[in-house]
Amino acid sequence: MTTFHALKVAKIEPETADSVEITFSVPVALAEQFVWRPGQHLTLKTRIGNEDIRRCYSICRAGRDGEISVAVKGIANGRFSQYALRELRAGMELEVMVPQGTFGYAPNANHSGSYLALAAGSGITPMLAIIEATLSAEPQSQFTLIYGNRSSRSMMFRQALADMKDRWPQRLQLIYLFSQEQTESELFHGRLDGAKLHALGDTLIDFTGFDRAFICGPQAMMQETQTALISLGLDGGKIGVEHFNTPDSTSNHAARAQAAGRTVTLRHDGHERQIVLEEGDESVLDAALRQGADLPFACKGGVCATCKCRVVSGEAEMAINYSLEADQIAAGYILSCQALPKGNGLVLDFDV
Ligand code: FES
Numbered sequence: 001m002t003t004f005h006a007l008k009v010a011k012i013e014p015e016t017a018d019s020v021e022i023t024f025s026v027p028v029a030l031a032e033q034f035v036w037r038p039g040q041h042l043t044l045k046t047r048i049g050n051e052d053i054r055r056c057y058s059i060c061r062a063g064r065d066g067e068i069s070v071a072v073k074g075i076a077n078g079r080f081s082q083y084a085l086r087e088l089r090a091g092m093e094l095e096v097m098v099p100q101g102t103f104g105y106a107p108n109a110n111h112s113g114s115y116l117a118l119a120a121g122s123g124i125t126p127m128l129a130i131i132e133a134t135l136s137a138e139p140q141s142q143f144t145l146i147y148g149n150r151s152s153r154s155m156m157f158r159q160a161l162a163d164m165k166d167r168w169p170q171r172l173q174l175i176y177l178f179s180q181e182q183t184e185s186e187l188f189h190g191r192l193d194g195a196k197l198h199a200l201g202d203t204l205i206d207f208t209g210f211d212r213a214f215i216c217g218p219q220a221m222m223q224e225t226q227t228a229l230i231s232l233g234l235d236g237g238k239i240g241v242e243h244f245n246t247p248d249s250t251s252n253h254a255a256r257a258q259a260a261g262r263t264v265t266l267r268h269d270g271h272e273r274q275i276v277l278e279e280g281d282e283s284v285l286d287a288a289l290r291q292g293a294d295l296p297f298a299c300k301g302g303v304c305a306t307c308k309c310r311v312v313s314g315e316a317e318m319a320i321n322y323s324l325e326a327d328q329i330a331a332g333y334i335l336s337c338q339a340l341p342k343g344n345g346l347v348l349d350f351d352v
Contacts, residue, residue: 003097003098004043004045004095004096004097005030005033005095005096005097005098006093006094006095006096007024007025007026007030007068007093007094007095007096008024008025008091008092008093009022009023009024009088009089009090009091009092009093009094010023010024010025010067010090011023011090012084012088012089012090015071015156015157016073016153016154016155016156017153017154018073018074018085018154019071019072019073019074019085019122019156020071020072020084020085021060021061021069021070021071021072022069022070022071022072022084022088023061023067023068023069024067024068024069024094024096025066025067026066026067026068028066031066033098034068034098034099035099036059036068036099037099037104037105037106038059038104038105038106038107038126038129038130038132038133038134039058039101039103039104039105039126039129039130039214039240039242040058040059040099040100040101040103040104040126041056041057041058041059041070041099041100041101041126041304042056042057042059042068042070042096042097042099042100043055043056043096043097043100043298043299043304043306044056044057044070044080044094044095044096044097045094045095045096045097046080046083046094046095048079048080048083053079053080053083054297054298054299054300055072055080055081055299056298056299056303056304057070057071057072057125058070058071058125058126058129058216058242059099059125059126059129060125060126060128060129060157061128061129061132068099070125071122071125071156071157072084072085073121073122073156097298097306100298100304100305100306101242101304101323102305102323102325103126103214103216103240103241103242104126104129104130104214104240104242105130105133105134105212105214105240107133107134107136107137107138107141108137108138109137109138109139111138111141112138112139112140112141113138113141113142113211113212114141114142114143114144114209114210114211115130115131115134115141115142115143115144115210115211115212115213115214116143116144116145116146116207116210116212116213116214116229116234117130117131117143117144117145117146117147117213117214117215117216118146118192118197118213118214118215118216118217118221118225118229119145119146119147119148119192119215119216119217120147120148120149120191120192120216120217120218120221121148121149121154121156121217121218122156123215123216123217123218123221123242124147124156124157124216125156125157125216126214126216126242127145127147127214127216128157128160128161130214131143131145131164131172132164135164135167135168135171135172141171142171142172142173143171143172143173144172144173144175144205144210145161145172145173145174145175146175146177146192146197146200147161147174147175147176147177147192148176148177148178148179148191148192148196148217148221149176149177149178149179150178150179150180150181151178151179151180151181152176152178152181155176161174175188175200175204175205176188177189177190177191177192177196179191187199187200187203187204191221192217192221192225193221193224193225193228194224194225194227194228194231195228197225197228197229197232198228198231198232201232207229207232207233207234208232208233208234210234210238211238212238212239212240213229213234213238213239213240214239214240214241214242215229215239215240215241215242216241216242219243222241222242222243226239226241243301243302243303243322243323255317255319255340256277256279256280256281256282256340257279258340259277259281259340259341260277260278260279260281261276261277262276262277262341262343262344262346263275263276263277263341263344263345263346264276264277264284264287264288264314264341264346264347264348265346265347265348266284266288266293266295266309266348266350267312267347267348267349267350267351268293268294268295268350268351269294269350269351270351273293275287275288275291275293276291277340277341278290282337283300283319283336283337283338283339283340284316284336284339284340284341284346284348285297285300285307285336285337285339286337288336295307295336295350296350297336297337299337300337301320301322301337302318302319302320302321302322302323302335302337302338303322303323304323305323305324305335307335307336307337308323308324308328308333308334308335308336309333309334309336309348309349309350309352310331310332310333310334310348310349310352311332311333311334311346311347311348312332312347312348312349313345313346313347314341314342314343314344314345314346314347315341315342315343315346316334316339316340316341316342316346316348317339317340317342318334318335318338318339319338319340320338321335321338323335333352334348336348336350
């Protein structure tokens with residue numbers, strides 16, 4: 001399930017001055033494995049210098065046979081994003097993991113609903129797929145998108161959204177907010193945050209009327225807007241949040257120092273081996289990779305759950321968790337990229 005496949009880049013199209021859409025060709029033999037649900041992401045892997053770099057990007061296009069696309073926004077000093085913007089070309093190959101992730105929505109032709117998407121910056125990427133797939137498959141459903149950017153120039157997928165608005169003028173409502181650009185009304189000026197949602201709730205939108213809401217953007221925006229939606233009357237159980245920004249450092253220094261020297265037993269591919277943590281190791285996964293174990297991982301940020309395993313015995317603590325559900329945690333699953341042993345005797349099973 002977590003295998004990488006070499007996919008050829010079919011095309012690279014600029015979206016804004018600092019973002020591109022990368023479209024891969026999916027050969028017929030892999031078509032079944034690359035079936036995806038709107039909201040899911042791909043993990044891309046390539047070698048830059050002497051290092052294997054992996055990054056997760058949301059799939060942005062719905063329903064095009066034989067192709068799958070992600071969007072990459074450039075980050076200053078971001079090794080993969082700068083590589084994608086400057087060096088990647090059509091015809092080159094990248095290692096691509098099959099679609100993963102629990103965020104999103106599987107449209108159903110028998111459903112009719114009213115849906116809300118809140119996106120900031122590149123957080124639009126999974127929303128584009130969710131909105132297009134939902135309005136295509138559910139002829140009675142409606143979508144409202146509130147999309148925050150610094151300016152219209154920095155806004156990704158402007159043309160794709162305009163095309164969707166032309167296709168579904170009655171069923172798609174687009175509300176654009178700009179924080180560094182003059183707007184016709186003060187209501188549309190500023191950041192997408194809790195205060196702005198309350199202002200929109202006072203004047204334009206009844207947030208209690210949505211059957212589902214999806215949020216994707218920077219961490220602070222997601223926390224604030226989720227809280228605001230609940231205070232505006234939307235049931236918290238109807239809100240899905242995509243934590244696509246992955247922090248670099250996953251555990252604090254004190255916790256790492258305590259874990260140093262502890263031994264962990266790993267079961268993977270039918271074999272068992274022991275590893276020992278050092279103080280520089282961020283997690284069990286880091287320690288295992290440093291000692292040559294070939295364990296599955298993608299984001300290293302607690303988001304994708306590719307690294308999940310089950311605690312057979314002993315105890316571990318996780319720094320963050322954006323992907324395991326409460327029932328998985330209750331069943332003993334943890335994210336190895338976020339886990340440190342709480343003592344000796346931790347045994348982890350990756351073959352589950
Ligand atoms: S590698 Fe993505 S959650 Fe651990």
